[in-house]
Amino acid sequence: MNASDQHHKFHRKALQVADAQRLIANYIKPGTIELIKLQDSHGRYLAEDVSAPHPFPRFRRSGMDGYAVKSADTVDCSSSHMVWLEVIDEVPCGSVSHKSIISGTAARIMTGAAVPDGADAVVMLEVVEVRSEGGKDLVGLKRPIEDGKNVTPIGLELQEGDSILRKGSRIDAGEISVLATFGVHQVKVYAKPRIAIFSTGSELLAIDAPLEPGKIRNSNTYMVASQVIKAGGEPFILEAVMDDLELARIKVEKALEEYDAVVTSGGVSVGDYDIMGDLVRSENVDMLYNKIAMRPGSVTTAAVKNGKLLFALSGNPGACFVGFELFVRPSIQGMMESPEPYLKEWTAILDQDYTKVNGFTRYVRGRIEVREGLVYAVPAAIDESSVMVTIKDSECLIVIPPAKQTTPAGTKVKIVLLKENV
């Protein structure tokens, strides 16, 4: 490498995280749409807006097991002056009464059944008396009931045409309940973005290989695959690439043709063997950035080729993890038109002094503790970019702005939530 190349390598222009996210957003396109069964849709992303095809409830629904009555009939009743009504029908769930309740009559009704015409309230079963007289069934009431009591009106929850689910929403139990209610037994969802993953580096051993001196097992590939699943994508683990620029170029280009995006880890720092760094500077791809004003992960790199995104993440596990969550995850979410592609942010209280001095914004792995209504962010004990073991215990990233001295406990800090399933 000559001096000018080396200079070029060292003097990368650092982008702010938000600027880099905006830059990437230009290249995110909605993916293909597929029709799947409702029962297969948990965790998928809706590809269309859904509005109510009819009001819900669609009929006046009884909220109790009891008797449908005219409330006006009960105005004067009391324990000492019971009102007796003739029971003229019985309405189980799923049935419809063909009789109208007129003054002096009532209908036995079940929870969830359609309240008969004429009735405007349902008296619960537990507070009535029943008797038969002259072949007629009678129900006795001891207390007045107000108009509308225990009757859910038509459209209480939704009017016809109400917007109920937005395109890009993640489908969870509540969404499935809505879709089933309206008979959406097949759902239009985005196909899971297909994300190719590989690691680079001659130091990497396969996870089932015996250890060798100076080498480490390839863990980032599997970690990133898990992050892809959580982000809503489908991971494809490709073979790790040794430190060979030509081989890497061929593999990356092939993967960019076959998959929706490519994520690599390793090979992006300033060393002689940092092939991903070299690759994104070559003519074959358009580099978007190769330095972010953050730690860990300042070497996080992105490029685009034929409209597809290539993310070259740091080989350090902590930096790789953070780079994924800040840049790759929102891209996957964006391909499914998620209205909130970025991780949720809260303001929290820093629980302990954070003593590191930062030239760049630092994303510190940490836990969330809520005490008496206050959210505390607790930094992990060891938080080097190379550290792997604290990733599993991280519930958030604590955002520490550039600081020349200790950030004291009690400082209000931004945190980025990691454990929410969107």
Place this chain on the structure above:
Amino acid sequence: MNASDQHHKFHRKALQVADAQRLIANYIKPGTIELIKLQDSHGRYLAEDVSAPHPFPRFRRSGMDGYAVKSADTVDCSSSHMVWLEVIDEVPCGSVSHKSIISGTAARIMTGAAVPDGADAVVMLEVVEVRSEGGKDLVGLKRPIEDGKNVTPIGLELQEGDSILRKGSRIDAGEISVLATFGVHQVKVYAKPRIAIFSTGSELLAIDAPLEPGKIRNSNTYMVASQVIKAGGEPFILEAVMDDLELARIKVEKALEEYDAVVTSGGVSVGDYDIMGDLVRSENVDMLYNKIAMRPGSVTTAAVKNGKLLFALSGNPGACFVGFELFVRPSIQGMMESPEPYLKEWTAILDQDYTKVNGFTRYVRGRIEVREGLVYAVPAAIDESSVMVTIKDSECLIVIPPAKQTTPAGTKVKIVLLKENV
């Protein structure tokens, strides 16, 4: 039905939620164990404790691209008095140097490579000068470096034998990173608990059937299936049962033989057609409880047969949802020995007056808002047990204790988190 039966139906003994949870816990047994590939393990639950088979890092690791040196050699250097060291080796990642660094020498080294014997610090590439002289490569330093700088010591993250992952932990990106690092390419996990689900009620239409007057579509089955997946189980949707006690009994018994647990919705209130209520009072099963001191879902019922759990949830969507999260979810989690089977609880600040008067503890669906470090719980606008549409927007259940009057905004309340993926 005779009067004594009806009396029995009405006068159920209400258990507190925690007591009912403890009662159920007696019947939860760890499920079977299976061995799966690491890349298939996202979201599964570990079936064994994992400890570190070797320290990590296993060798003194360079944290920078640069030069491995003896720090003592750099004590006196400055911009005006550079120290020049002979570069005697080059250590790429994955290689091991067979030379020792002695005073006056250095080795070129990459990020992540093993620091050669004798060296105790790594000077970053960006701050050195290089030249050749008499066939020797030299590196020039301008600043002293401290002992240990940019060298990650052996065992910084983990010592051999350190406990790293607990049985019952959910496997996510961080756990996968640990497992891959230690070569656990096949993982012992709990088989997903197999949960049979059906709804009861003659009012239920299949989700792909056209609407009929007085009927509703079967939405709870699909909602519960989604909740089962999220809890870590595998749902099996069985055909809905009409209001026929004998048929229901046969189906429930068959399902209890074939699956790890059975969840039904509907048929548990006090009406004449409430077959699940009748079924759990029969001799074929041992009823654990049929009333919980909570709303919604006071009719939530559980029974046991041949050591397997039957949960009969309310047919009201809101009550069904809550009953599942409080009782079924922890049971599924318990079958995988999760150390934290219950939903996480926080103390939050009630954001608005809650005006309903409660005889029982109320689990109000709500959202979480964090403002300036304070957690606010925002109740859903409509929160009847029968209401379906607010389930999808719920991030928590707000626990309102029994109250004779309005619970004012600003009250500290317990909330149960719904959106965390464990």
